[in-house]
Amino acid sequence: MEVIKTEIEGVFILEPRVFCDSRGYFFESFNLREFREAVGDVEFVQDNESKSCRGVIRGLHFQKGPHAQAKLVRVVKGAVLDVAVDIRPGSPTFGKHVSVILTGDNHRQFFIPRGMAHGFMVLSEEAVFQYKCDNYYCPEAEAGIAWDDPDLSIKWPAADGKVILSEKDKKNPRLAEIPQDILL
Numbered sequence: 001m002e003v004i005k006t007e008i009e010g011v012f013i014l015e016p017r018v019f020c021d022s023r024g025y026f027f028e029s030f031n032l033r034e035f036r037e038a039v040g041d042v043e044f045v046q047d048n049e050s051k052s053c054r055g056v057i058r059g060l061h062f063q064k065g066p067h068a069q070a071k072l073v074r075v076v077k078g079a080v081l082d083v084a085v086d087i088r089p090g091s092p093t094f095g096k097h098v099s100v101i102l103t104g105d106n107h108r109q110f111f112i113p114r115g116m117a118h119g120f121m122v123l124s125e126e127a128v129f130q131y132k133c134d135n136y137y138c139p140e141a142e143a144g145i146a147w148d149d150p151d152l153s154i155k156w157p158a159a160d161g162k163v164i165l166s167e168k169d170k171k172n173p174r175l176a177e178i179p180q181d182i183l184l
Contacts, residue, residue: 001028003038006098008086010113012039013100014072018107027107029074030132039111042070044132052122052129056164057156059119060085060145060172064182067141068114070134078127079103080120083154085145088115089180097154104128115183117145117175121156121163143182144172151176 004013016027035042052058060083063069073082085097101123102108112118120129147156147165151174156163 001034008093008096008098011084011098012111014109014111016107042134044072044134046133046136047130048133049128049130051126053126054122054124055162056122057119057147060117060147061119062087062117062143063135063138064141064143067135067138070114071112071118071131072109073112073129073131074109075102075104076128076130077104078122078124080122080127080129081157082110082120084112085117085152087117087175087183089183095151095175097152099154119147123157144169145175146172149174
């Protein structure tokens with residue numbers, strides 16, 4: 001796999017070697033030994049999957065404190081714009097983001113370390129999104145940042161005039177409104 005460093009420390013784009021022939025394709029989507037050599041010693045404990053339609057934005061989500069999660073995300077069907085925002089207090093890239101297009105065809109994966117808010121927008125008619133987490137989900141620790149926080153300057157694609165959000169995500173505050181001690 002090719003590992004591409006990004007502008008934010010610890011955030012990587014992973015491109016697997018895909019073998020194609022007349023039958024279709026094959027690729028190794030995860031290899032613990034290679035992952036640890038390229039990215040670091042992360043132990044994933046939970047796999048999740050979601051299906052969403054065009055214009056859905058899920059995020060920007062994070063787990064607070066000791067419940068923070070690193071994630072390895074990928075799309076198995078469709079296309080999304082995936083975004084990681086650095087919310088680590090004291091980080092030189094605090095409030096900055098990295099975005100990448102993930103599709104079922106490009107097979108790219110995005111590694112997002114702890115201390116990031118994460119979200120994605122569906123660009124295709126529907127998308128099936130899978131991700132591994134290195135910490136268990138804790139409902140009491142869930143939090144979010146407004147997807148359209150102007151201070152983050154995320155360039156979300158036009159969604160044919162509509163963005164679909166959960167009721168919780170409609171109420172997420174701007175990053176500047178979140179006390180720094182919550183982000184630790």
